Amino acid sequence: MPSVADNSERPASLRDAVAALEKASTTPAKQRAVKVTGVVDAICQHAYDHGLDEDTLQTLVQIITRKTDLDQTSVTTLTKNLYPAQYVSEDVVVTIVGALGQGRGKPSLGTQNALVKWLTTVYDIIGDPGALSRLYGVLFGMLDMISIRTSLCHLLSLITRRKHVKPFRIQQLLELSRGLGNEPALQNLLRIYKDYYPDIILGSTATSKNSYPGRPDPEWRARIVAVQEAGARTNESLSEKHNGFRVLRKGPKRSKTSVIPEVHTFHAVETSVTLEGIDTADDFVEKLDRIEFPGQLISFLTDPLLQKYLLLIPSEMASHRIDLWLSTYLEEEYEAARSGMATSEHLTEILEGLYKQTRYTKILLNIALVFLKEYLVVWDGIKDIDAIIGLLSYIPLQPFQDVYATYLGPLERTLAERNPNSFGKLLSFYTDLMCHWMAEATPHPPGKPTPAFSSPHQRALAALVAHISEVSTSLLLSLPLTLNAPLVSSILSFYEVLSSSSKPRTVPILLPSLYLAYLMTHSHSVATISRTCGIYGNYKKAFDSHPKPIGDYYSKDITNAFNMGLRDIFNSLWTFKALVTADEKSYGFFCQPSLRDSLNEYLSDIDHHYGVALAFGLSYNPSISSLAAAAWRSLEEGEIVKNNYDRNLVNWHKGPVSERTLKALNKSGGVEVGWDQYRLHLLEWMADKGCNGFRDFMFATVKNLKG
Template identity: 35%
Template sequence: MTSPQDPDPDVDMDMDNLGIHVDDIENAAIVPAKRRKLAIKPTVERAVSVLYDRGALPEELGRLIDLVTLRSHLDQASLGSLIRNLYPAGKIDKDIVLKVVGALGHGQRKPSLPLQSLLLRWLVMVYHLLGSSAAVLFQAYAVIFNLLDTAAIRPQLCHLLALITRRKHVRPFRIQSILSLARQTGSDPALLGLLRVFKNYYPEIIVGEVTKGRAAAFKHPDLQWRVRLDEIRNQHMEHREDGIRNGFAVNHVLAGKLNRSKLSVIPHVHTPHSHENSVTLEEIEDAESFVENLDKLELPAQLVAILADPLLQKLMLLRPNAEGFSRISNWVTGCLIDVAGGDADPSLLLDLVDIVHDYVVCTKSLPPVFLAFFRTFFRMWDGRDKREAVLDTLSYVPISDDEGYQQIIGPLEQSILDGTPDSQLAILDFHTRLLRRWRVLMETSNNLPPSLRPSISALISHVNKLALTLTQTSPTVGTHLAILDFYQLTAALFSTRPLLPRVEISIPPPLLVYTLHFGHSLPVLARLCGILAVYKRAWESLMAPPTPRPLTPHEHGQIAVFNGFLMDLCNCLWRSRALAITDLNSQGCRIPRALEPVLAGYLRDMDAELALASAFGLSHAPVLSMQAIAYVREREDEQDGIRARHAGPVTQASLAQLQTRGGLVLNWHDYRAGVLGHLEKNGFGGVSELMYNTMKNLMKGKK
């Protein structure tokens, strides 16, 4: 690999502008060296330095290719230096590939053979980036093949042909041509390497001793060059990973060492036992050919390649194969046995977790083979390494009472839970993601298992206990909001009327509702009220004619508890009757009766005018009082001629007194409705949503 020269510190500020350097080189290319006024080599060195630093953008790459593929007055050393540093930072257009192919061969206007060798070497090194532009190489296969008798470029030609050869290119006359050249050259290793590629497609035709000689391995010409190319492309953020894979083509990489370490354990797609009329995955180049040959495609030798190859994943999804998944299961099981027996490094399991995660995210499915893998994996896992990948993968567990959630949640929690809030929050987040995906599945599928209802109920019941635990181990706003994320999802699930026949409404635990209600965060209170309002609509949908289904015994028992939530929160926030138990359905927020006089006495000591019944209303509640007085201030600022302002907190009596002193004219009902509107305007609409869906006088006023 050519290293760039250190740039001259005395050059101008435009030295890193590749376009300017290319302009100078293009001007010099049409002038003989003896007639140039300035030497061109320093300019070439600066261009090479820029290329090594940040690569060439598509337009710049096209101009440079023109320079190196057309005859000019530039010296061969400068042209070779440019070719060796052609790092493409963007897309390689098919016109560029066509120009390189057109520059090959003999002719007065062709580049010299050493430069052609460098151009072929460059094509090999950027082949994984060509994408659809590689079609030019397939179309020009005959042209490239017919140049094999040119010894100076034969090794590079063989390597390029090995990359682009497909079944349709392997023909008897070409096999005969290679055999003839091999005899003439004394079994050239490059030719034997190409012949072995041909043999992969037709092993029954190419036999005998001809392929047993020393053959080229077709390794990457310059791994350091590849590393620098990847760094440049990452800087330009053109691709997420080196060598983007076409979703409708096999990743044809001859050197497995180029793959990432975690993929090195996965065999690549290879179909050795093929015949004349069969179609292999290696021959598929686009979606059209994949669809046309879907029923004729042969499965590769190693089906476990499905974990890393997108085309094989599509084939197995469209043509499920029980034997194939059995082979994958045996391979995964073998890896587990090797690790457990000490024959393989434990890090192999973590690599497998990443591979399985990528597969599951790509296919949006978690086959039973991987559930079995994780059940064994949990016995060897410390619960920390690759935790996010494990949880994200298992969030695709299918809705099933037998194979999925019930069998996985116990071992999973035993591995992760260590008594810390972080581990508990990780499990909560897992359940939230799992339920979200189940909901998507329920809304998009008409063929769901009969165990759907008990599976959903079991999951929610499990999270109910986990949420109560978290309110004790981590009573923070972040934890409360994470808990509400889950219940907001359940509320949305139950309020979707087409899903009501399939699920059973399950409300949050009373202790959790009251704990969140009496918290110290307005966002928590607002979201809680909004969630309860959605739950209320779900109950109304279930009981409104025509009913989607009868209520279950469990739901009958929950209705009174849920009505108690609504009454208690309305008593606290709206009716100034906090902790009352005399109203229908009211539960007094389940505060022990012996505690009520203690709380009332504490409030009298703090403020003789503050009663326990109104201490949690819009005006006095710690999380609402600032918003309430802010609303009053806005009203006062809007009106002229006000002689007195309200000091707060607002009560029905204080509003009457304020009016007599020349203050704001506002009655008690309008004040509270205005506070609800103010909360909604500031992003806390859950409080008003619950009140307007529960209080009859507000319902009528809104109508």
């Protein structure tokens, strides 16, 4: 971070500071009217806090890259604080490369070395990826400069591609290597060359931890990421991002412990076209049909470029090679787990690689299905849980009974016995599996209305949702309340997705069981009730927008069950008919009439104005009443201000709001607010606070309410 100078010496703005620095750079120190340290600190502080825009960066680089009257300390401080706020332009790159080398007008060798390191650091955010590639010959020609050779080798290691590896450059590198011995950075660059032409460069190159490009200063990296994210002017930063059209290199530390090799094409000749030589999307498309297969295709588990290549150029031979490698490795891991031994530390890497590849292709390899079928029986339910349930979420759409017997049953039993805290993840897994199956479902052909659940795909989806509803209800009734909160959220997330995903002729409207819906509706959490109402609002919209008549697609049992549940929720929150049962109209939350009468009698004994009907409404509901009170207070305050009432004389509402109390309030000197006005205000007020499910449910249920 830049030093702190006296604020009185600092220019008022960045533009003034840069202008002052330009003037100071051409003025001897004794003739300056302004102290240059204050100007430099002002620029560096702005760069640290907000980053430098393209024009300012270009101006500062032009000052740094020429011999000026500025002292070396100021130049070094400026160089260390060149934080770009956006992409680095090609002009900046050309200016820096042009400043390298020997010459009277060149900057000091220390400054040149710092600039080369800066180019290495900002390599990922250079606007034109080919800017440095076009200057490769210039950079390579400076390898004889001792002062910048190490940094230059690191930069060249990043930008070297097959097109850069020429016989004369190989010869020069070999001569330098023989003359200088095992200089680490030079040996690394030679190793890069050998990766492209292993048959030309004989022998082995010595490597050490100093052979590889050093990581940028962590503080500098963190600062530039923060600057660019705050500026929101670019989606790219120095945060280990990869463009997907370049072979992925993991670095020395990770590659030494990785069982998945990096992409290398062996026995390549000068005319070969390899993945290592691809640098951009245009380059990949242009050479797609001429690219040779790399040596070990299992690298596709982690390399995005190889994944794209195998997806666009499918090969039976390549698939066979991958299956052979995976089957051999995974069989060893399964046998170790089956015999009670610990699995290899590399199994995590393989499973995460498989999951990454599956997310990209949306296709689960058959060898992974075979392994999971056997491994789930001996799995401990903890190790690699995210990768395993992630892979299972891509099981192809098929009859539910087959999937349950082979995969889902063993998964549930393992988690229940060995990792009961993971039930929230189980519901999230079912959400992902359902989304995958819905994406794979094939639609009915257009024409005559086809009843829902008439196709195998729709029956499989219905069976999956019915099972999830059963599992959710069972878990909520059996688990202690301490584990319920994340589980309830996962269940609600599942139905929020499901209620908004129906597609006529493809994905039918799939409802939760009424027992589960009623359980959620009577939760002690207002967020849970709100989300449940929102889910039923989504279902109501789905039925309203479905092709008519509904009876041609869904049986009367399904529509009646939905209407019963909808009416029960509506009656409890909006009208005074909570727990009322009526034939083919409402179940009353499965409450027996005799029980409702007893409850009503008990509540009326407490207060003759009170009863079961009010107890479940918005104003009196124990989970919602505090919000209702706050909403009423905001409405009452607004009415007092609007009508200019005397706050000391107005009659304030004392208790829960009802239609009766509002009429009495108006007659006794209180604000004049209608019952419907209050309820609409309450719905909107709760929606503003995040509980929009109540409003969405009422607007979907009562057609003229929104207007």
